Amino acid sequence: MRVLFIFLDGIGLGENDPATNPFAQAQMPNLNKLLDGRSLFKESAPFHGERATLLAVDPAVGVSGLPQSATGQAILVTGINIPAELGYHYGPKPNPDVAAYLKEATLFSRFTKEGKKAALLNAYPPRYFDGIDSGKRLYSSIPLAVTNAGLPLFRHEDLLAGRALSADFTGNGWRTMLGFTDAPMLDTQHAGQTLGTLAKEYDFSLFEYWASDYAGHKQQMETAVGLMETFDEVLGGLIEAWEDGLILITSDHGNMEDLSTRKHTNADVPALVIGDKTARDKFTQDMADLTEIAPAIWKTVMG
Ligand SMILES: [Zn+2]
Secondary structure, eight states: OOEEEEEETTOOOBOSOTTTOGGGTSOOHHHHHHTTTOOSBGGGOSEEOSSEEEEEEBSSTTOSSOOOHHHHHHHHHHOOOHHHHHTSOOOSSOOHHHHGGGSTTSHHHHHHHTTOOEEEOBBOOHHHHHHHHHTSSOOOHHHHHHHHTTOOOBOHHHHHTTSSBOTTSSSHHHHHTSOOTTSOOOOHHHHHHHHHHHHTTOSEEEEEEOHHHHHHHHTOHHHHHHHHHHHHHHHHHHHHHOOSSEEEEEOSSBOTTOTTOSSOBOOOEEEEEESOHHHHHHHHTTOOBGGGHHHHHHHHHHO
16 A cells, blocks of 8 residues: 655644644644644644544654654664664764665665655755755755665656655745746645645655754744645645545654744654554554654555
């Protein structure tokens, strides 16, 4: 069964407090519908509903210190307790020790070896590749895992051809911030439908949304509320277009759910799984920490 993994960077399950948590302010009717009126709060998990399951998952994996992006994302795509093996959380970009785990052990490499189709659905702009080529920019763990598997990262031409999505879902950033006046503009609903349509081409696909972690570091309540409301509209379009398979929404560590700090948090992260109940129950069985996400994806896709 296929899996679409939507990675929301820096989203933990926090308190239902409008002063610090954007989820307590954001209007998210599509999410609420999946969770029988709940939102993504600590008090909402565990939840087992008609259309979705929500669990609280520990990203600290038994290692002291605040969880970080390089190790967190590397756990998500390998299932290996890398912080325990190294003795620390690390980020935002992988150091050589973390990068060493992102070769053969990742879902992208292993699915490709098994003849399954896998992809990262984000489109990256030319300046991203310029930064990589010049050595000024390091890959994050997820794109590093993708390129190590011999899979392409999608580019400007893929965005134009409708093979990939903009990191902000709609393409607005490509036009207003990157200056690509030819970038397709999708409304949020349509962006969600596109995500669902693209995912049908693959056994395993991942979409990476990093703006949430950024808003958390900047402690920007209004921006964060807007991002989550946009995400909710995308989710509505996606669910409409979704036919079979599981949608997984999870994160690498908390951050945006507590804007009283600009740092990451020690909160559990949500594992929100949408789709067939039997498959969901199997997927979420015994899931307690972040290392159990990748094996669950593997088993679901391999059947
Ligand atoms: Zn961060």
